[in-house]
Amino acid sequence: MSTDDHKDSHLVKQEDLPEGVILRDHVVDGIQEYDQRLPFWWLCILFSVIAFSIVYWLVLDDRSFNGSAHQELEAQLQAVAAKRLANSIDVTNDDLFFEMAGTAQFVSAGENTFMTNCVACHGKELQGGIGFNLVDEEWVHGSNPSEIYNTIAHGVPEKGMQAWESQLGQKRIAEVVAFVLSKNPGLKP
Numbered sequence: 001m002s003t004d005d006h007k008d009s010h011l012v013k014q015e016d017l018p019e020g021v022i023l024r025d026h027v028v029d030g031i032q033e034y035d036q037r038l039p040f041w042w043l044c045i046l047f048s049v050i051a052f053s054i055v056y057w058l059v060l061d062d063r064s065f066n067g068s069a070h071q072e073l074e075a076q077l078q079a080v081a082a083k084r085l086a087n088s089i090d091v092t093n094d095d096l097f098f099e100m101a102g103t104a105q106f107v108s109a110g111e112n113t114f115m116t117n118c119v120a121c122h123g124k125e126l127q128g129g130i131g132f133n134l135v136d137e138e139w140v141h142g143s144n145p146s147e148i149y150n151t152i153a154h155g156v157p158e159k160g161m162q163a164w165e166s167q168l169g170q171k172r173i174a175e176v177v178a179f180v181l182s183k184n185p186g187l188k189p
């Protein structure tokens with residue numbers, strides 16, 4: 001047929017091609033196809049990208065492989081939790097304050113804090129002065145350790161007793177409470 005002849009005249013023939021260039025048999029709508037090896041440089045890039053992705057997945061992105069990032073995070077969270085526990089005192093637990101009052105380490109730490117921050121108004125023997133006596137039986141703001149803690153933490157600003165919470169923090173105030181408890185025989189569990 002004449003149309004086919006016309007088409008065929010445009011087709012490339014194997015024998016016209018340089019050595020090593022292979023032409024595949026089929027023709028689709030006048031389109032022919034070479035059967036060539038991909039260029040070496042192109043294959044190099046392909047395989048090195050594949051290799052890199054595997055190495056990356058196994059070694060660098062360890063979330064998916066050995067889970068060490070996850071473990072690290074877990075360990076960090078535990079460290080934070082432990083630290084928070086060590087620094088946090090249940091300031092509503094009266095028993096805990098009495099326990100601290102029986103522990104020399106807390107009492108002497110509390111004494112240090114008292115002698116630095118409180119002695120000017122409450123006296124060396126806690127006998128009072130500008131501030132109230134802390135070794136008598138009279139407690140205006142409550143005599144439970146947790147109440148004493150609250151008085152110190154939040155103060156009585158209008159009466160000249162400042163709030164100490166932001167300056168001393170929970171632990172040091174709790175130590176001061178322990179120190180006061182150890183000095184005041186009227187305060188018992």
Ligand code: HEC
Pocket residue numbers: 113114117118119120121122130131132134138139140141142148151152156159160161162164176
């Ligand atoms: C500038 C002086 C001043 C300093 C410093 C001071 N206080 Fe006071 N404190 C007072 C005064 C004044 C009052 C009495 C408040 C009132 O009239 O209610 C008081 C009251 C108290 C009370 C309440 C006593 C009660 O009867 O309920 C406690 C407990 C106390 N202070 C502990 C401390 C501790 C512990 C410190 C140190 C961290 C301290 N204060 C530092 C002036 C001071």
